[in-house]
Amino acid sequence: MSEPYVAELDFYVRYAETDTMGVVHHSSYVIYMEEARSHYARTRGYSYAEFEESGYYLVVSDLTVRYHAPARYGDQLQVRCWIAEIKSRRLAFAYEIRHYEGGQLLVSGQTQHICITKAGELQRIPQRLRDWAT
Amino acid sequence: MSEPYVAELDFYVRYAETDTMGVVHHSSYVIYMEEARSHYARTRGYSYAEFEESGYYLVVSDLTVRYHAPARYGDQLQVRCWIAEIKSRRLAFAYEIRHYEGGQLLVSGQTQHICITKAGELQRIPQRLRDWAT
Amino acid sequence: MSEPYVAELDFYVRYAETDTMGVVHHSSYVIYMEEARSHYARTRGYSYAEFEESGYYLVVSDLTVRYHAPARYGDQLQVRCWIAEIKSRRLAFAYEIRHYEGGQLLVSGQTQHICITKAGELQRIPQRLRDWAT
Amino acid sequence: MSEPYVAELDFYVRYAETDTMGVVHHSSYVIYMEEARSHYARTRGYSYAEFEESGYYLVVSDLTVRYHAPARYGDQLQVRCWIAEIKSRRLAFAYEIRHYEGGQLLVSGQTQHICITKAGELQRIPQRLRDWAT
Numbered sequence: 052m053s054e055p056y057v058a059e060l061d062f063y064v065r066y067a068e069t070d071t072m073g074v075v076h077h078s079s080y081v082i083y084m085e086e087a088r089s090h091y092a093r094t095r096g097y098s099y100a101e102f103e104e105s106g107y108y109l110v111v112s113d114l115t116v117r118y119h120a121p122a123r124y125g126d127q128l129q130v131r132c133w134i135a136e137i138k139s140r141r142l143a144f145a146y147e148i149r150h151y152e153g154g155q156l157l158v159s160g161q162t163q164h165i166c167i168t169k170a171g172e173l174q175r176i177p178q179r180l181r182d183w184a185t
Numbered sequence: 186m187s188e189p190y191v192a193e194l195d196f197y198v199r200y201a202e203t204d205t206m207g208v209v210h211h212s213s214y215v216i217y218m219e220e221a222r223s224h225y226a227r228t229r230g231y232s233y234a235e236f237e238e239s240g241y242y243l244v245v246s247d248l249t250v251r252y253h254a255p256a257r258y259g260d261q262l263q264v265r266c267w268i269a270e271i272k273s274r275r276l277a278f279a280y281e282i283r284h285y286e287g288g289q290l291l292v293s294g295q296t297q298h299i300c301i302t303k304a305g306e307l308q309r310i311p312q313r314l315r316d317w318a319t
Numbered sequence: 320m321s322e323p324y325v326a327e328l329d330f331y332v333r334y335a336e337t338d339t340m341g342v343v344h345h346s347s348y349v350i351y352m353e354e355a356r357s358h359y360a361r362t363r364g365y366s367y368a369e370f371e372e373s374g375y376y377l378v379v380s381d382l383t384v385r386y387h388a389p390a391r392y393g394d395q396l397q398v399r400c401w402i403a404e405i406k407s408r409r410l411a412f413a414y415e416i417r418h419y420e421g422g423q424l425l426v427s428g429q430t431q432h433i434c435i436t437k438a439g440e441l442q443r444i445p446q447r448l449r450d451w452a453t
Numbered sequence: 454m455s456e457p458y459v460a461e462l463d464f465y466v467r468y469a470e471t472d473t474m475g476v477v478h479h480s481s482y483v484i485y486m487e488e489a490r491s492h493y494a495r496t497r498g499y500s501y502a503e504f505e506e507s508g509y510y511l512v513v514s515d516l517t518v519r520y521h522a523p524a525r526y527g528d529q530l531q532v533r534c535w536i537a538e539i540k541s542r543r544l545a546f547a548y549e550i551r552h553y554e555g556g557q558l559l560v561s562g563q564t565q566h567i568c569i570t571k572a573g574e575l576q577r578i579p580q581r582l583r584d585w586a587t
Binding site: 071072078103110114115116 | 473474479483484505510512516519520
C-alpha cells in the first residue's frame with residue numbers, strides 16, 4: 052500500500068463540540084474520525100450502513116489520538132482518512148485533522164478495528180473491505 | 186395525581202457537557218432529563234432497560250425546555266422528575282433542574298412520550314407504567 | 320416577514336448521534352438545529368463566531384421540538400431554518416428537519432433567544448441581527 | 454509511585470451514550486475517563502474547576518484507549534483512575550473501566566497532559582498537582 056486511497060471530509064466545528072476552554076473538546080475529534088470513516092466508505096461505493104445491513108459490525112478495538120493544536124467553534128476543518136493496514140482479522144485507519152485554510156495539523160490518530168457478526172462472533176475482515184487496500 | 190412520586194437525581198456537570206460560553210450546553214440538559222427518567226424507572230423498581238427487553242420503546246414525541254440560569258463545569262446539580270400526565274396513549278414527564286446547593290432553578294422542562302413496539306407500531310401505555318401514576 | 324430568508328443545511332447522520340433504538344437520539348436534533356443557526360448566520364454574511372467576538376452571546380431561553388419520524392445512521396438530512404420572530408429583546412428561529420431524499424418531515428422545532436453581554440447583562444437584539452428580518 | 458492513589462467513580466450508562474450497535478459508543482468512554490479525572494481531583498481536595506480558576510489548563514496531549522468488551526444502556530460501571538507518571542512538564546493518568554458487578558474489564562486507557570496558561574503558554578506541572586504523586 053505505497054499510496055493508499057485518502058478520503059477527505061470538510062466540515063465546520065459545531066458549537067456543541069466545544070468546551071469551557073473555548074476549544075473543540077478532545078472527544079469531539081474521535082467523532083470526526085468516525086465520520087471520516089463513514090465518508091471513506093461512502094466515497095468507495097460501499098456505505099457502512101450497507102455493510103452493517105449485511106450482518107457485520109466493524110468495531111473499534113484500539114484508539115490513539117495525538118493533539119497538536121486546538122480548533123475553535125466555526126473553524127472549517129478537514130479530516131484526511133486512509134487505511135494504514137489490513138490483515139486477515141484486523142484493519143487500521145489513520146487520520147489527520149487540519150485547518151481547512153492554511154492546513155495546520157491539529158490532530159493525528161489511528162483506530163484499530165475487528166469485524167464481528169451481530170451475534171458478537173469474531174470474523175475475518177470481509178473481502179469487500181480488504182479490496183479497499185488494493 | 187395531586188402528589189406525584191418525584192425522583193431526584195444528583196450529579197456533577199462533566200467538562201464535555203460545557204461549551205465555549207463557559208456554561209452547560211443547552212442540549213446537555215436534554216440528556217440530564219433523559220437520565221432522570223432512567224433514574225425514575227430504577228427507583229420505581231422497573232428499569233427502562235427491562236422495559237425495552239419486554240419489546241417496547243417509550244419514544245419522545247415532544248420536548249419543551251425553558252432555560253432560567255446557567256450552570257458550569259463541576260457544579261453539582263439535581264434533577265427532579267415526575268409524571269405530569271398519563272393517558273391511554275400518551276405519557277408526560279416534567280422536570281426541574283436546580284443547583285444542588287442553594288436550589289436555584291436552572292431549567293424546567295417537559296417531555297411527551299408514546300409507546301411503540303420494536304416494529305414501530307403504536308401501543309397503549311403498558312399497565313405497569315400506568316400504575317406509576319397511582 | 321411574509322417570506323423570510325430560509326437557510327438550508329444538508330448533512331449525513333453520524334454514527335455517534337444514534338442510540339440503542341437504532342435511530343438518531345432526540346438530543347442530536349437540538350445540535351442539528353444549533354448548527355443550522357450557525358449556517359444561517361454564515362450564509363447571511365455575519366458568522367456567529369464574529370458576533371461573539373463583538374462581545375455578545377445569543378443564548379437559548381426556550382426550546383420546543385416535535386418528533387414526527389425517526390432518522391437513522393447514514394441518512395442524509397436537511398435542516399431548513401428561518402427567523403420566526405424578532406422583537407427588541409427576543410429572537411425566535413424555526414426549523415424543519417427532513418430526509419434529503421423524499422422530503423419526509425422528521426422534526427420541527429423552535430428556539431427563543433435573548434442577547435446578553437459577556438458579563439451576563441441583558442441587551443437589545445443588535446441591529447445587525449434585526450436587519451435579518453427585513 | 455509503587456502504590457498510587459486510585460479514585461473510583463461509579464455511574465450508570467446513559468441512553469444517549471449508546472449507539473445503533475446497542476452498546477456504549479467508543480467516544481463515550483473518553484468522557485467517562487475525563488469525569489474520572491474530575492472525580493480524582495475532587496477526592497484529593499483540589500477540584501479541577503478550582504485549578505482552572507488559578508489560571509491554568511491541563512490539556513490532553515495524547516489519548517490511548519483499548520476496548521476489551523462492550524457495555525450497554527443502564528449498566529452500572531466503575532472507572533478507576535490514577536496517576537501513571539508525573540514529570541516536570543508532563544502528567545499521565547491511567548484508567549480501567551469495569552462492570553460494577555462482576556468486575557469485567559471493559560476499557561483500559563491512558564491520557565497524557567501538559568499544563569498551559571490561559572494565554573496558551575506551556576508551564577511546568579504546578580507543585581500542587583505534583584504532590585498528588587507522593
